[in-house]
Amino acid sequence: MVTTARRDPLTLEVLELIGTVVARYHEEYDQAASEHSLTGAQARVLSLLSLEPMPMRRIAQSLKCEPSNVTGIVDRLEARGLVERRPDPADRRVKLAAPTERGRATAALLRDSLDFAREPLAGLSEQERTTLRDVLRRMVDRFDD
Structure with a gap:
C-alpha cells in the first residue's frame, strides 16, 4: 500500500x-x-x-x-x-x-x-488556510509515529 x-x-x-x-x-x-x-x-x-x-x-x-x-x-x-x-x-x-x-x-x-508565503497565503480564504494548517498539523503529528 x-x-x-x-x-x-x-x-x-x-x-x-x-x-x-x-x-x-x-x-x-x-x-x-x-x-x-x-x-x-x-x-x-x-x-x-x-x-x-x-x-x-x-x-x-x-x-x-x-x-x-x-x-x-x-x-x-x-x-x-x-x-x-x-x-x-x-x-x-x-x-x-x-x-x-x-x-x-x-x-x-x-x-x-x-515574506515568501505571506502573499500566496493571503490569496487563500480563511477556510482554505485553516484546512491547510490542519492538514500540515496531521502530517507533522505523523512524523512522531
Whole structure:
C-alpha cells in the first residue's frame, strides 16, 4: 500500500510542491539570516529559543542534529550577545540556552522578513488556510509515529 502511494501521481505532485515550498523557505531564511550576519543554523537556533529556553540536547532533537553541533552554534550566538546560558530552575545541574533581549528582537526581525508565503497565503480564504494548517498539523503529528 505504501509502495502504491509513493508511485501515485497525485502523491508525487504533492511531494514536489512541498519540496518547492521548503526550498523557497530555506532560501529566504538563509538570506534573512545573512542580513543579520547569521548562518541559517544560527538563525534557526535563535528562532527556536525565542519560543522558550531549552537545554542543548532538546535543541539538537528539535533540529535533528548532534548536541555537539548545537554547542558550537550556541557558543557563537552567546559571543554575539544574542543568547545566554542559565541554570534550569527545575534542575540546576542543567544549563538552558535562552535568548537575550537583543536575541529576541533579532528573532522577531527574522520572522518578519520571511515574506515568501505571506502573499500566496493571503490569496487563500480563511477556510482554505485553516484546512491547510490542519492538514500540515496531521502530517507533522505523523512524523512522531
